[in-house]
Amino acid sequence: MTEHPRSGYDALELIGELYDAVPAYNARNDVAFYVEESRLAGGETLEIGCGTGRVLLPIARTGMRITGIDESPRMLDRCRLRLEQEPESARACASLRQADMRNFHLGKTFALATIPFRPFQHLLRVDDQTAALHAIHRHLDPGGRLVFDVFNPDMRLLVKDRTAETEDTPETKLPDGRSFRRASRVIEVHPARQVSDVELIYYLTAGASEEVRLVHAFSMRWYWRYEVEHLLARCGFDLVMIYGNFDRSPLNEGSPEMIFVAERH
Numbered sequence: 339m340t341e342h343p344r345s346g347y348d349a350l351e352l353i354g355e356l357y358d359a360v361p362a363y364n365a366r367n368d369v370a371f372y373v374e375e376s377r378l379a380g381g382e383t384l385e386i387g388c389g390t391g392r393v394l395l396p397i398a399r400t401g402m403r404i405t406g407i408d409e410s411p412r413m414l415d416r417c418r419l420r421l422e423q424e425p426e427s428a429r430a431c432a433s434l435r436q437a438d439m440r441n442f443h444l445g446k447t448f449a450l451a452t453i454p455f456r457p458f459q460h461l462l463r464v465d466d467q468t469a470a471l472h473a474i475h476r477h478l479d480p481g482g483r484l485v486f487d488v489f490n491p492d493m494r495l496l497v498k499d500r501t502a503e504t505e506d507t508p509e510t511k512l513p514d515g516r517s518f519r520r521a522s523r524v525i526e527v528h529p530a531r532q533v534s535d536v537e538l539i540y541y542l543t544a545g546a547s548e549e550v551r552l553v554h555a556f557s558m559r560w561y562w563r564y565e566v567e568h569l570l571a572r573c574g575f576d577l578v579m580i581y582g583n584f585d586r587s588p589l590n591e592g593s594p595e596m597i598f599v600a601e602r603h
């Protein structure tokens with residue numbers, strides 16, 4: 339059995355461009371939610387796993403200060419490039435650092451830490467998760483908040499055979515004129531570890547040239563609601579709220595997300 343990489347973002351040279359072109363990512367309904375959380379915090383935000391800046395850039399555009407960390411140099415390079423294209427007022431509000439959320443030292447504290455769009459699910463083991471939560475705790479002001487989302491696991495989907503490639507993105511153009519389509523599949527599920535091994539498969543073409551198959555392979559940890567509550571309590575956080583979607587509706591069986599709002603004590 340081949341071990342799947344934990345997050346695998348840096349394996350593809352083109353990962354940033356591909357990520358930014360996926361329509362489903364651009365259509366995600368979380369940006370206004372995270373902008374509002376930064377506004378409510380009234381101080382600087384630390385975004386963990388900021389990727390290419392999908393959420394970070396809209397926050398910087400409003401004039402609020404934000405620091406983004408990510409472990410992937412390729413995702414961060416893309417974020418830097420996008421930031422350079424922003425007006426000076428937004429550029430002045432954002433800073434970026436390469437760091438692993440399990441062990442980072444920025445030498446300052448923040449009013450708010452966020453982990454948008456599931457980077458916390460790339461932490462496969464409990465010691466990874468507690469290391470990240472302790473590192474985040476050290477970077478929060480007293481009373482500072484941690485807000486993050488993970489998907490709400492659907493048990494029927496978890497046990498379904500999803501080993502066949504299923505197209506999730508039809509032919510889509512990249513800014514450089516090339517185009518791609520994307521399929522995904524779940525190679526293996528490990529219920530005892532709550533981990534799924536996933537592949538996102540990009541088929542890239544340039545004009546009449548042959549299609550190139552690029553695979554982003556990674557493992558994802560699913561969480562149950564009460565285990566996250568226990569993790570937070572164990573790492574020095576009080577739970578404030580759990581939402582089931584970015585419209586702030588309560589968590590129920592059919593909710594797509596579990597969004598945790600916690601306060602450091």
Ligand SMILES: C[S@@+](CC[C@H](N)C(=O)[O-])C[C@H]1O[C@@H](n2cnc3c(N)ncnc32)[C@H](O)[C@@H]1O
Nearest residue numbers: 345387388389392408409410438439455457460
């Ligand atoms: C799905 S992307 C989300 C990016 C961005 N937050 C967004 O909403 O578009 C997941 C990101 O988490 C980052 N990541 C995964 N594990 C990480 C870790 N241990 N420390 C820091 N970043 C990590 C990946 O490099 C990737 O950029």
